[in-house]
Amino acid sequence: MASILVSGHTTTTVPNGVTATLVNGKDDHLHTDGVDAPVPLTLELPNIFATLLPSTPLSEEESSKIAQEWLDKLSAILQTGAAPSTDELSSVLAHSIVPWWKDHLSLTWALRCAHGIPNITNLLAPVIPLRKPVAPALTKAIYIPMTGTLQFVQAQFDFETPLAKCKGVACLIPEQGVEEGDVAWRAWVVMTQMADLKGHEADAQRLKVPDEGGEEQEEVDVLIIGAGQSGLQLAAALRTLSFRALIVDRVTHVGDHWKRVYESFKLHLSKYYCQLAYLPWPESTPFFPKISDIANFLDQYAHELHLNVLLESEVKKAEFDKKKGSWNVPIRTGGTERTVRAEHLVFATGLSGYTPAMPNVPGKEIFKGEVMHSLDYRAGEKYKDKHAIVVGTACSGHDIAADLYRSGAASVTMIQRKATMVFAEKAFRAATGVMYNENGPPLEYADRLSEVMPNQLTKLLMAQYPPTEEYVVIEAGLEKRGFRLLERDLGHIIFERQGGHYLDVGCSQLIVDGKIGVKSGVPIKNFTESALAFEDGTELPADVIVFATGHNTLTMKEGIHKVVGAESAKGLKDIWGLDKEGHVKGVYRDNGVQNLWAAAGPFSFTRYNSKLLAMQIVASHFGLLQDRFDV
Numbered sequence: 001m002a003s004i005l006v007s008g009h010t011t012t013t014v015p016n017g018v019t020a021t022l023v024n025g026k027d028d029h030l031h032t033d034g035v036d037a038p039v040p041l042t043l044e045l046p047n048i049f050a051t052l053l054p055s056t057p058l059s060e061e062e063s064s065k066i067a068q069e070w071l072d073k074l075s076a077i078l079q080t081g082a083a084p085s086t087d088e089l090s091s092v093l094a095h096s097i098v099p100w101w102k103d104h105l106s107l108t109w110a111l112r113c114a115h116g117i118p119n120i121t122n123l124l125a126p127v128i129p130l131r132k133p134v135a136p137a138l139t140k141a142i143y144i145p146m147t148g149t150l151q152f153v154q155a156q157f158d159f160e161t162p163l164a165k166c167k168g169v170a171c172l173i174p175e176q177g178v179e180e181g182d183v184a185w186r187a188w189v190v191m192t193q194m195a196d197l198k199g200h201e202a203d204a205q206r207l208k209v210p211d212e213g214g215e216e217q218e219e220v221d222v223l224i225i226g227a228g229q230s231g232l233q234l235a236a237a238l239r240t241l242s243f244r245a246l247i248v249d250r251v252t253h254v255g256d257h258w259k260r261v262y263e264s265f266k267l268h269l270s271k272y273y274c275q276l277a278y279l280p281w282p283e284s285t286p287f288f289p290k291i292s293d294i295a296n297f298l299d300q301y302a303h304e305l306h307l308n309v310l311l312e313s314e315v316k317k318a319e320f321d322k323k324k325g326s327w328n329v330p331i332r333t334g335g336t337e338r339t340v341r342a343e344h345l346v347f348a349t350g351l352s353g354y355t356p357a358m359p360n361v362p363g364k365e366i367f368k369g370e371v372m373h374s375l376d377y378r379a380g381e382k383y384k385d386k387h388a389i390v391v392g393t394a395c396s397g398h399d400i401a402a403d404l405y406r407s408g409a410a411s412v413t414m415i416q417r418k419a420t421m422v423f424a425e426k427a428f429r430a431a432t433g434v435m436y437n438e439n440g441p442p443l444e445y446a447d448r449l450s451e452v453m454p455n456q457l458t459k460l461l462m463a464q465y466p467p468t469e470e471y472v473v474i475e476a477g478l479e480k481r482g483f484r485l486l487e488r489d490l491g492h493i494i495f496e497r498q499g500g501h502y503l504d505v506g507c508s509q510l511i512v513d514g515k516i517g518v519k520s521g522v523p524i525k526n527f528t529e530s531a532l533a534f535e536d537g538t539e540l541p542a543d544v545i546v547f548a549t550g551h552n553t554l555t556m557k558e559g560i561h562k563v564v565g566a567e568s569a570k571g572l573k574d575i576w577g578l579d580k581e582g583h584v585k586g587v588y589r590d591n592g593v594q595n596l597w598a599a600a601g602p603f604s605f606t607r608y609n610s611k612l613l614a615m616q617i618v619a620s621h622f623g624l625l626q627d628r629f630d631v
């Protein structure tokens with residue numbers, strides 16, 4: 001989300017959650033000699049003094065000069081090949097704000113984000129002598145005058161290690177230099193990222209040529225369970241690295257599982273933000289892709305990119321052969337079963353697995369109307385002139401309430417248990433649309449820049465996009481109708497709570513206009529014959545009640561346990577939620593179990609992370625994935 005603009009100054013200090021170089025490698029060497037550094041996690045954005053800012057926006061030439069000078073200092077530190085000291089790093093890292101250094105595989109073989117110069121020193125000291133990064137070369141420098149108090153030069157650079165071609169991005173802010181009146185440009189945020197393994201460089205042209213694999217192979221490098229967008233994008237990323245994967249899914253056609261969702265479903269984010277790597281949506285795809293667009297496109301994706309997908313097949317168990325270092329995976333297709341041996345096993349089975357989470361409301365048996373979970377709701381026509389209740393105020397609840405209203409229900413009332421974060425889709429578009437639009441830059445480039453900012457800063461960055469005047473009116477209208485709004489914190493909601501919010505694509509206005517009712521904060525007591533009764537003694541008559549109360553979110557980890565068994569799953573880390581450095585846990589990274597991986601998340605997240613996981617799998621195969629410095 002680095003394409004988000006930033007301004008202002010807000011500081012939140014939370015208990016220190018950052019430990020320095022705690023190191024761990026599941027299949028390689030273990031490092032446990034990390035040192036904790038007492039740097040509190042300080043969430044703030046730079047607030048630069050006017051006297052330090054350039055009087056006019058810097059030209060490309062001026063920005064390049066600043067970036068090059070900074071890069072020369074970094075080069076000098078790296079050139080020695082020795083562990084950098086705090087003093088050395090202080091010459092390139094910000095003093096006026098606690099700086100960040102994020103690494104995606106290039107130096108640590110892990111997803112890391114150190115905060116503060118002591119922690120950054122602890123992160124870099126063991127890895128610089130080991131990885132030997134050299135030759136940082138500036139590729140681009142852009143001056144980004146975000147606001148009156150936050151302006152920086154974004155330095156984009158390439159560098160190399162003996163193992164990999166890497167990319168770097170640094171956000172340089174002007175600070176007081178040594179002499180009175182001097183300006184020193186130092187990095188507030190640095191991101192280093194592995195872009196390609198040497199000798200195994202990605203080549204998207206490989207996707208155009210069918211491989212010799214096929215669905216009948218008995219031995220594969222990678223077996224992926226799940227042909228949703230996560231499984232498909234990972235298989236494609238592996239193919240660009242000349243690595244074959246077999247995907248297994250129970251569905252009859254790729255994309256079919258989307259058809260289980262209510263008919264009016266559309267993505268709540270634009271098709272530009274939700275692109276898949278390597279193949280654009282067909283031109284006819286609407287701005288918010290519908291179910292049929294998504295399902296058809298996933299099928300097309302699998303065919304056009306020559307991915308091996310075994311359909312109508314299920315994986316119920318997998319056994320790890322410790323001696324051979326590979327998995328034996330029985331695959332059931334129709335009435336037959338065969339066992340495939342795979343070096344790596346990836347679960348791309350979806351975070352929720354479509355398992356309904358339903359509150360246990362007494363009296364369901366006496367209710368004469370229809371009751372269902374949102375997973376069983378199809379369309380609203382059937383409920384024309386009927387009184388409808390939708391329990392739940394996240395994305396599905398809003399979508400279904402709007403569908404019922406538009407289908408002519410006599411009344412629709414949403415039941416809100418607790419305050420809900422509502423975020424105008426247009427505000428999200430304003431924050432991300434610079435990178436993701438019809439004429440946007442290549443996705444890999446856009447995604448890299450969007451990854452630069454630490455996840456911990458998402459809330460502060462999104463706060464720079466306050467609701468428009470028009471939306472302030474909608475928010476006030478919602479509250480007037482009794483709808484309780486939660487403070488906006490998109491990072492928390494997506495990466496930690498895994499949903500429970502509404503990206504407003506139109507339903508909020510229907511609530512404001514009184515077309516959809518709201519009953520908020522009063523617990524449901526029981527069903528009656530013809531209504532839902534509440535703890536405050538009121539009753540809401542209904543012909544149909546839809547529980548849009550979400551899915552069981554533990555399903556993916558539980559699913560892995562079920563398939564590989566307790567012994568093999570020993571040590572499996574949590575899946576989803578943020579680790580103490582702000583990266584999502586358990587997916588696209590070491591998860592504690594040898595040769596087992598998980599792939600999941602929203603389209604943009606899986607798009608970026610698929611290549612990172614593909615590189616880890618390939619590196620592991622060739623014995624290159626050594627000395628992982630993980631949290």
Ligand SMILES: Cc1cc2nc3c(=O)[nH]c(=O)nc-3n(C[C@H](O)[C@H](O)[C@H](O)COP(=O)(O)OP(=O)(O)OC[C@H]3O[C@@H](n4cnc5c(N)ncnc54)[C@H](O)[C@@H]3O)c2cc1C
Nearest residue numbers: 226228229230249250267268269315349350395601602603
């Ligand atoms: C209302 C709503 C709006 C949303 N809007 C957006 C949006 O705008 N943008 C966005 O990025 N995301 C959005 N999402 C989230 C999006 O739906 C998910 O992020 C996405 O579908 C996850 O893809 P996946 O490939 O990880 O999992 P899934 O799509 O769930 O695919 C998992 C696959 O695994 C298969 N499978 C599972 N277990 C097995 C097994 N044992 N054997 C064989 N096959 C198996 C399933 O059949 C399925 O095909 C939205 C979600 C909702 C509910």
